[in-house]
Amino acid sequence: MELSTKPKEKIEFNKLQKKLRRLTGQAIADFNMIEEGDKIMVCLSGGKDSYTMLEILRNLQASAPINFSLVAVNLDQKQPGFPEHILPNYLEAEGVDFHILERDTYSIVKELVPEGKTTCGLCSRLRRGSLYGFADQIGATKIALGHHRDDILETLFLNMFFGGKLKAMPPKLLSDDGKHMVIRPLAYCKEKDIEKFSKMKEYPIIPCNLCGSQENLQRQVIKDMLQKWDLEYPGRTDTLFTSIQNVVPSHLADTSLFSFTELEKKKTNLIVLTLFLYRTYL
Template sequence: MTADTRIHADQVDAATNELDKKRKTRLNKLQKRLRREVGQAIEAFNMIEAGDKVMVCLSGGKDSYAMLDILLNLQKSAPVDFELVAVNLDQKQPGFPEHVLPEYLASIGVPYHIVERDTYSIVKEVVPEGKTTCALCSRLRRGTLYGFADEIGANKIALGHHRDDILETFFLNMFYGGKLKSMPPKLVSDDGKNMVIRPLAYAREKDIAEYAELKQFPIIPCNLCGSQENLQRQVIKEMLQGWDKTNPGRIETMFRALCNVVPSHLADTALFDFKSLQLGFPHGIADPAALAGFRAESDEESSSGNGGVQTMERIDILSL
């Protein structure tokens, strides 16, 4: 090796080491942020309690990989004992790499199940060519996962929806469904048998995407619905991303709004008793008990950071 070759090799090594150092620094920063946000969501909504068996649903996408990774990280230092079991629904999509998830889950030592259900054939048979498949696919997937949670005795079902998903769903329901409705961070199923939690509710999609890239998760693309063009959700996503670029902070403000609802200033008569409002009483409410629970000064109660999520002085599940 000549002197010039040796110098060049040393320069390459130095540059590689510098890039690796920056990557590790960025990864640690993102992990701390996601860990904090997941911990805050768990604390705020009492998502995980002592003795819980949490079924972590994995699709093979960036969100569910990140959710499992952060939950495993929190599990090590949490003040309460809870169990995590990873579950993937193999929907028998053509070309689905069945080996990827089992190999990954075995490598990190987490208990897991692969549930095989040919929902793909059902969706393709029922949904006309050219129509979006998401609605039927999600219903079939949800029903299968709910049933399997009962089989393995899991009392919580963790889904990888993040803050952006929650906002997108809100606008989808408002624009196309005529409802002010979104994905709550915690939900009991219609039949009362299953409790769904969304630990990534406070996390930003762009942070999750970068974290997944840095962690080099073995991402599996969805060939059934992910490749469909002109989905209503994709239109909403692009709208929000545009707002985020042109108006930094708007996404945080909108999420803060979802956490600070004032029913008396909307128009849902089932949610607020407008008919009984009377002059001579604060806010027109004659019943002191009703007044006690009325959030008339919601602006004062909101706080900054995490899109308006209240920051706790002490969050037990985090041992930072």
């Protein structure tokens, strides 16, 4: 897409692109997301996040010290009115290797989910299964998803408020069957930066009319809460994200992560050690 030729806007764009590149590169390095010879299946939905992910990965690929390939994959879920031409036209113009995977998951979701109920859960499971299967077909070693920092924080609070679990969305994940490695290169990137970058690039955004338009979703409630915090208490969401990178199991209450029953034994051992040192050096 054509970018503005105004010097001020061009400088702003370059600055934002460098920021996204730096944060994405940092996440890739921190979690060893990409290795020599990897074939990365970049899942492209037509939304701002996946467009940005593809752009930044292509940008990094050009200067990376290792060799890896990228292939964009879009899952056409056969939603009524889905503009099938947009992504192929865009990817062909950009010279990106791509596949359009056609699976009628829309009909399955509409048939199984009662009217008025949230469709996201079933939709995401069907989508994930289709993408995992296709990754095997094309020999992809990694599956890249466009989730960003805000998605991770929203998932943390969704699990706490509605699932009773202290669990977020990992930047790197091995699938339950052990066959697929999922990576989230935008894990350190803020949604507002991605949205701004996307607008500057003028990506041909394709809205999700199946679940994205549903009102009062639990995730939207959490998103609104975090955005309000960010406005009223600048830096709070930054601190929240830092907290999930600094977990202290001994100060939580999960007995499978920390042996609280061993504390008495530890206390006794410390007393014995203290007495030994006292008698030895006095």
